[in-house]
Amino acid sequence: MTVTTSSFVRIVEVGPRDGLQNISQWISTDTKLDLIYRLECCGLRAIELTSIVSHRAVPQMADATKLLQDVHVQKMLAKSSVRLPVLVPNLRGFEIARAHGVKEIAVFISATEGFSQANLNCSCDEAVGRAREVVAQARQLGIAVRGYVSCIFEDPYDGPTEPSSVLGRVRELLDMGCYEVSLGDTLGTGNPTAVRVLLRYLQYHGISMTSIAGHFHDTYNQALANAWAAYECGVRTLDSSVGGLGGCPFVPHARGNLATETLVASFENAGIATGINKEALEGTAAWVRDLLRKG
Numbered sequence: 001m002t003v004t005t006s007s008f009v010r011i012v013e014v015g016p017r018d019g020l021q022n023i024s025q026w027i028s029t030d031t032k033l034d035l036i037y038r039l040e041c042c043g044l045r046a047i048e049l050t051s052i053v054s055h056r057a058v059p060q061m062a063d064a065t066k067l068l069q070d071v072h073v074q075k076m077l078a079k080s081s082v083r084l085p086v087l088v089p090n091l092r093g094f095e096i097a098r099a100h101g102v103k104e105i106a107v108f109i110s111a112t113e114g115f116s117q118a119n120l121n122c123s124c125d126e127a128v129g130r131a132r133e134v135v136a137q138a139r140q141l142g143i144a145v146r147g148y149v150s151c152i153f154e155d156p157y158d159g160p161t162e163p164s165s166v167l168g169r170v171r172e173l174l175d176m177g178c179y180e181v182s183l184g185d186t187l188g189t190g191n192p193t194a195v196r197v198l199l200r201y202l203q204y205h206g207i208s209m210t211s212i213a214g215h216f217h218d219t220y221n222q223a224l225a226n227a228w229a230a231y232e233c234g235v236r237t238l239d240s241s242v243g244g245l246g247g248c249p250f251v252p253h254a255r256g257n258l259a260t261e262t263l264v265a266s267f268e269n270a271g272i273a274t275g276i277n278k279e280a281l282e283g284t285a286a287w288v289r290d291l292l293r294k295g
């Protein structure tokens with residue numbers, strides 16, 4: 001692979017949503033807003049703000065509406081310089097997002113049944129149906145939609161995932177109008193070989209890597225290597241979370257995402273631009289670690 005200084009990778013920061021959603025201690029709305037503001041100041045230009053989901057399922061996201069009403073968030077939403085997706089599982093979540101001026105949402109499905117039931121309380125096909133309704137309405141209103149497919153390598157309840165299941169779900173999301181599909185190694189059991197095999201399989205079946213993002217959890221310290229494997233296969237969008245926060249409440253022993261500061265340092269050191277201020281990001285990561293230590 002030839003790496004030139006004109007190479008670029010786009011980072012989608014998922015810290016305020018995926019990063020925080022599995023933390024049991026309550027994090028105040030002000031602290032969440034502070035995190036979002038700091039991330040923006042680091043130069044991140046795609047920040048997943050929150051999710052509008054059941055407060056019983058994910059208590060940490062219960063203040064999504066309050067967060068979206070914040071004056072600074074409203075100003076950020078009014079500008080077009082930062083993409084600020086909000087995760088929604090159904091039309092109800094979409095309606096709330098829309099009413100608060102959200103210009104981008106993310107819908108999420110699983111490649112596997114066990115996780116779909118645990119996460120969304122419905123089958124994969126039902127989840128696709130809900131996503132389709134949401135995407136149709138969003139598209140009519142000019143709201144951009146990102147899609148996620150979870151459990152690309154393994155499901156915590158069903159075991160290994162068939163690549164054909166991933167392909168089918170990716171196609172469905174793209175066909176319904178998602179501009180990009182983020183592939184979630186939800187358990188973090190992937191490795192660079194598995195990433196290459198899956199991405200080549202998707203490419204072989206006509207999926208363009210320009211419409212794919214990588215979302216790697218770091219359970220076995222493979223997330224950075226997996227990000228590189230994805231990059232080598234042509235993926236130019238990678239999800240990560242400052243401080244390596246993250247995990248899904250419906251994955252037993254879930255571990256964090258690839259840390260944004262690790263991703264940025266590794267790619268910048270290899271001459272691949274991220275547009276992010278490394279020093280400011282390190283400062284924010286230290287702030288996050290301090291915050292969680294204090295509890």
Ligand SMILES: CC(C)(COP(=O)([O-])OP(=O)([O-])OC[C@H]1O[C@@H](n2cnc3c(N)ncnc32)[C@H](O)[C@@H]1OP(=O)([O-])[O-])[C@@H](O)C(=O)NCCC(=O)NCCSC(=O)C[C@@](C)(O)CC(=O)[O-]
Nearest residue numbers: 052053054057089092093108119120121148150184186248
């Ligand atoms: C999808 C449901 C709601 C279905 O839940 P359900 O029980 O099938 O649906 P329901 O319609 O019967 O609603 C249950 C309760 O949720 C409420 N409700 C219903 N919809 C909403 C909404 N939009 N916003 C707020 N509240 C809502 C509804 O009002 C009701 O409230 P209650 O009567 O219990 O007080 C539920 O299963 C849920 O919220 N699940 C949360 C899933 C979640 O957030 N998971 C974590 C994110 S996914 C992830 O982390 C993976 C990813 C994306 O990062 C990629 C990767 O790593 O793989």
